[in-house]
Amino acid sequence: MSNEKINKVSVIISKGSLDGVYPGLIMANGARMDGIEANIFFTFFGLETILKKRMNKIKVATVGNPAMHLPSLIGILPGMSAFATAQMKKEMEKLDIPPVPEFIEMVHAAGAKLYACKATVDMFHLTKDDFTEETEDIINVAKFYEIAAGGEIIFT
Amino acid sequence: MPVKNFAGKQVKVDEEGFLLNPDDWTEEIASELASAEGIDELTDKHWKLLVFMREDYKENGKIPTIRRIKNNAGIPVKEIYSLFPDGPAKKAAKIAGLGKPEGCV
Numbered sequence: 386m387s388n389e390k391i392n393k394v395s396v397i398i399s400k401g402s403l404d405g406v407y408p409g410l411i412m413a414n415g416a417r418m419d420g421i422e423a424n425i426f427f428t429f430f431g432l433e434t435i436l437k438k439r440m441n442k443i444k445v446a447t448v449g450n451p452a453m454h455l456p457s458l459i460g461i462l463p464g465m466s467a468f469a470t471a472q473m474k475k476e477m478e479k480l481d482i483p484p485v486p487e488f489i490e491m492v493h494a495a496g497a498k499l500y501a502c503k504a505t506v507d508m509f510h511l512t513k514d515d516f517t518e519e520t521e522d523i524i525n526v527a528k529f530y531e532i533a534a535g536g537e538i539i540f541t
Numbered sequence: 542m543p544v545k546n547f548a549g550k551q552v553k554v555d556e557e558g559f560l561l562n563p564d565d566w567t568e569e570i571a572s573e574l575a576s577a578e579g580i581d582e583l584t585d586k587h588w589k590l591l592v593f594m595r596e597d598y599k600e601n602g603k604i605p606t607i608r609r610i611k612n613n614a615g616i617p618v619k620e621i622y623s624l625f626p627d628g629p630a631k632k633a634a635k636i637a638g639l640g641k642p643e644g645c646v
Contacts (some may be wrong), residue, residue, distance in 0.1 A: 415645055418630040418631075420626070420628030428568070490643075491607070495607075
């Protein structure tokens with residue numbers, strides 16, 4: 386074990402599926418739990434995590450995901466994604482991993498700063514009003530690097 | 542295993558100073574552990590959280606997560622972080638005389 390401590394992490398969440406969103410949230414929240422400064426930059430479909438209308442509807446991808454151990458032909462059946470999502474949420478609840486909206490509230494209350502990617506916001510014609518109140522700001526890449534300076538960057 | 546002297550009592554701890562046996566814990570030990578973590582005085586709010594953690598641990602055999610402290614003890618996340626700054630998960634568990642938390646949340 387190294388004696389050197391990580392002081393700051395900036396996590397990028399770029400995917401909008403359940404398995405795309407949780408690792409980044411857990412990494413950032415875990416950082417705060419250990420007294421490490423944390424930023425989260427939501428980009429592309431990862432933006433769904435902090436969109437008021439979408440954050441409660443994040444699902445597991447059942448198609449094109451070999452680790453699901455489910456043939457894609459079955460994965461496309463109606464309700465499959467919802468079913469897999471419900472199962473996974475049940476298991477996560479047992480580990481005390483909160484649903485996305487509660488997780489966003491918690492990680493923000495823990496002191497992590499949440500940012501939305503400007504390019505994606507423009508691409509999807511979104512405005513600040515579309516985002517949860519926990520969203521600090523809409524920023525571009527240059528600003529992200531300024532904020533991340535001196536720390537570790539984790540891309541998910 | 543290292544042994545530490547708290548308030549005149551010899552107590553077994555791990556390499557990082559976490560109590561090995563939660564039953565060794567006393568309020569005096571908590572105060573000493575807290576001041577070693579930079580918390581000069583344990584207020585009623587600190588005690589409420591520590592007592593919840595210990596009771597929950599006794600019932601479930603697991604160190605409660607921050608979410609559990611928030612939902613079951615009704616202590617807001619912001620308050621948990623301000624009571625135990627720079628890493629509440631480990632710090633509160635340590636002062637409560639419990640081991641190092643094993644979960645990721």
